[in-house]
Amino acid sequence: MRDMVQRTVRSLQYLLLGLAAGIGALVTVVAGVTGCAVLGVTHLGAPAFLATTSVVRRLAGLERRRAALILPVRIPTPYPAAEAAVVSGRARQRAAHPATWRDTAWLTILFPLTVFCAVLAVVVLAVDLASLTAPAWAWALPPEHRGDPGFMPLATPGRQAVTALAALALLPAATWLVCALATGQARLAAELLKPGRTQQLTERTDHLARTRSRAIDAQAAELRRIERDLHDGAQARIVALGMALALAERRLKTLGPAADQARADLTAARADVNTALDELRHLVRGIHPPILTDRGLDGALTALFADHPLPITSDIRLPRRLAPALEAAAYFLIAEALTNITKHAHATTATVTVHTRPDGTLTVIVTDDGHGGADPDGSGLTGLRRRIEALDGTLTLTSPTGGPTTVQAEIPCAL
Structure with missing residues (x-):
């Protein structure tokens, strides 16, 4: 019983607050659309749009907090954390964001929706409570009006008692209707005001x-x-x-x-x-080779090439130290590729290229002049591919029969 009363009170509070919110939303939408339409052909169009959307966002934020009276969880805010510094850029960014138009759509339908829900809930609950308490106030009706159609159920004490019993039986249905109206409105608000699927x-x-x-x-x-x-x-x-x-x-x-x-x-x-x-x-x-931590990828590869039995031509261009995970992935890729060349390729020389592209991608290429025919699904290459893919990178093997064999990896540096 207590939970039902608290839930009904919260629902009424939500619906009645919606009347005030609906009026403010209607004024904002009408004034904002009119102002943007009038000023859109001037240099004040972008500032007017930003001002309107700022007010819309504040009202939508209030709606998200108001919905917390009904919903078990708060509606998250869908707006981006950072916006452009230039007014025109910020206006374009807001215009392109789906949340701007979802907020506007909710504020547009808020007034008629909340008027319907609030009036229906108040009328149903008021009629039921009035009927329930009829024996306590029916005596105050003027005798000449007790025969009117609207007050005929209250004409005698017996009818008053029957009316009160019927209202008591219908009270759960009335409170359910009030809660259902508030819950339905809050859920609709959540669908429009929460972040979109994308x-x-x-x-x-x-x-x-x-x-x-x-x-x-x-x-x-x-x-x-x-x-x-x-x-x-x-x-x-x-x-x-x-x-x-x-x-x-x-x-x-x-x-x-x-x-x-x-x-x-x-x-x-x-x-x-x-x-x-x-x-x-x-x-x-x-x-993890200690030299990789001490001297970075360039120094570790120089030491690796010095110990390798084949002559290796290298082209290493790294403007800065990379993240430790990137350095380790590139080092072990090259080390494993050189080991495979020694064991299986029957090559006489190898070439290693390591550089970063302007878009921030680390590119590693290992080429040998061996007989080719390397298996792209071999266990060693599969392990290397998984290590590279864990960093959002890609690993490709080109090894036609007769050679040459090229192992190329591309890894985004933005870790």
Whole structure:
């Protein structure tokens, strides 16, 4: 019972406030359209349009807050966060935005809609409450009017009681009608005043792009942390263990032939330690090369080319340091491509080109003069393609039989 009363009161409050809002909306729309039509042929057309749309947006914002009396969630604002600085540009931007016309459409129908809903709700509820309380006030009717058609149900105490009972039975229906009128109007307001489907998808895409960028940065930072921990922790301890074994082996030499077997065991242990250290260093470089953090992509590629068995011609033009995720993706793409060239292409030379285009796209091209015929769906290339696609990039392979083979990646730099 209490919830029904509160809901009905909120609905009445929403509908009655809509009368005042409807009057203001009608005046704004009529005056704004008239002013823009008159001033549209002059230099004051754009300022008049901006002034009108500013008032429309404020009234639409009030409507969104008013709808919160009924709706469980607040209607989000559909307007862009930033607008053009020039008056004419701002006017064109508002004219092109769907929310401007959706707001105007709502304010145009608000007055007749709210008059109909509010009057119907007030009349139905007032008649029902008046009938319910008829025994308390029917005595005040003049005797000559009690026989009128409108007051015949109140002519006698018995009829008054029947009228009150009927009104009590119809009270839930009356309150339901009031709430339904308010809810229907609020939902219609939400459909017109909320962001459109296209804008929602755009905002969702932007949000996903930002969260993905943060996730990629966090992953790159975590890989760098693992690399530092392995380099400064496990690798340092293995080096210390190797030095301890070397010292023990040297001391055993003083014991003569009796320690030959122990020295052999220590030599084997030192070999195992060196092998583990080499594997650990390779693992560290595979996770995230330290030189990539220290010297950037240009320096890391220079070191990579210096260790490669094939002569490599490079053209690297990077005006600035790239984001860590971009540098890592480009580095591992080139490293994997050069490894595949060495293993499978039977090439005699390779060419690597890295540069950024004016539109902010990082382009990486690796070409060899091998026999070609590379499989575009191979496991190595699939892994590289997934790494590049995670950054909104594309990876293409051109490898006709007889060569040459070209691996090209394009990655947007705006991470």
